[in-house]
Amino acid sequence: MSRRTIGLIVLLVGVVSIALTTFIVFNPEAPKSVRELGKYYIANTTRDVSSPEAVTAIVWDYRGLDTIYETVVLYMAIVGGLAISTTTRKVSLKTRTGLTSIARTGTRIIVLLIATIAFAIALHGHLTPGGGFPGGSALAITVMLIVPVYTLQSLLDQGVSSTRLIAVRGLALTALGLVAILPVIKGLEAVTNLKFYPSHVAGMLISGSLWLYNLFEFLAVASGFAAVALYLSIPEEVYREEIKGGE
């Protein structure tokens, strides 16, 4: 046995023995009921926010301001990353290898399924678990899958460029901010929900601003991570030429 395996066995035995000693000596009780604050949120979410989903209600209504500022942090981090690795050269790749035709066909089916499920998760976020964050990350995975299987150049040929993605992202963030600020014109506080937005539209429950927030957050997260994927997949030769040309 190598030293790593012996270290792992020592670690496992140590962990189990520490847990056993603590359990025998102190005999702690596992928690059996939710704390009072959690019970408040569970009991009042349908009345306060008119959303059956307590988590989305907390994310976008009870603590909505918090989430909007975190979205700004997300925007800053992605813009900072893209600013570090920017290039002035136009990217065009001559060789396109891609993967085998079996992988291409399968990926076409899977990408369609991922896009469908991402939209379903994002637009149903106020009724079932899900929302803008998981849906947006799921949609970004389609771009992440297309890049190695069909190559970066095929995406660029289809018109999916990083400048356009960043534009979509900026528009989505602006819309998110507008949804947050719009109640001010009627003299209400920013990020108010049910006093300004209707809870039902055409007989369907949209839980006020929750549906809008989920939609715009979905677009913002998806386009941001897709832009990161496109920047990461630019071959290293482009940057090497840029550094050489600059000197």
Add this chain to the structure above:
Amino acid sequence: MEGFVYVLFIVVLAVNALLSIYGIVYRRSLVKKLISLTILSDTIFVSIILVGFIFKYPVVPPVYIGVSGEETYLLEHGSDPLPQALVLTGIVIGLAVNALIAFGVIQVYRLTGTTDAKRAIRVLVEEVMEE
């Protein structure tokens, strides 16, 4: 039995966090530091969710279906929504910050030709001294 698994949960999460802190501090490769950093943040997210979990048989997510008499059932058997809501944004923000760090690591490799933290600093210092 529940108590033992609860203690084991806490001990294993603590050991995971210690292992990843070892990776962040003592490993010299910047990519290994990045991997350890994500493992640390994931461990912290799981331990936050553990705060809101209750050790009962049917535990359900805090979502209403529309069945009669459901509110008492959810109050009795639902998990705590507050830690879940706090972690939900944190995961995505964590990925964005890690992407920023990844771009930084790639840029360091382009400038110095290495991802070893100490050697990269040495290369940069030598370049400054030559000028």
Add this chain to the structure above:
Amino acid sequence: MIVTLIVFTVALILSLVFIYYAITEKDLLKAAVFSAGQSVSYAILLHTMAAPDIAMTYLAVSVGLYSALLVFVISKTERYEE
């Protein structure tokens, strides 16, 4: 309840093993794959703790986007740590 407790124990041990090998591995591509295994075992913990929102977000971010990001970083830098 007993099924939940068994699942917790096995998933915790799996996560500990994967994290130990991810931290001590010299080949960074192997470390990235072990990190993906750790993500899967944490995802089953989160799902069993009745947090499907978090499990979905975590699966999308950590199993999907994060492993792709790591392979990108490794392909643009070097594969072995000395």
Add this chain to the structure above:
Amino acid sequence: MLVIVMTSIDPLTLVLAIGTPLYLAAAVLYSIRAVRGPTIPDIILAVDCLSYDLAVFLSAIALYYKTPFMTAPPIMLALWVYLLDIYASKYLITREVGV
């Protein structure tokens, strides 16, 4: 209705209690191959099998907790489990992922 479901002793728990140890034993054996595997394809193959195994497992837990809201995570896990395969293969073949 829910209270009636809770109080009756159902055969579902019995089936799951027989079935789950098999899957967990398989998961442990897969992870042994994952940590022992000499080359990268071996490790990725073992992690893939572990993920397929756990996709079954997540569905079984949704059935065990008797809630319809926990069915989306196994679908998502199954959808992009093979992303790591594609990235690692592309890296092994061409060293550069985007071309």
Add this chain to the structure above:
Amino acid sequence: MIEQVLFWTGSALFIIGGVFDLLGSIGLLRFPSFYVRLHAATIGAIYGAVLPLIGISLIALGSPGIPGNYTIAGASFVTALILLVVAPMGSHVLAHAAHKSKSVSWKPFVDMLEEDEEK
């Protein structure tokens, strides 16, 4: 009556799938080389994941006491279909990469694929 039949058929599929999964994992652990292990991995993926997922959807159809049991049944069936597409594709891509990059050491008597590609 039909519910009982569905429930017990699904349970049988679930437990048989567990046995197949265990067999596949033993094969993955015991077989000597990567290309042989692909065979065991296929057993673990198709018989050990697709079959029990169909079993779970049958169990959910056969137990009407669970709220939203049709959702569980449909989602499990969709997961089974997705795995049926994804698992062979992942193995194919991995085997292709292993053969192209020669990162797996093996001593075949004859390598037809390499001979074909050299032509």
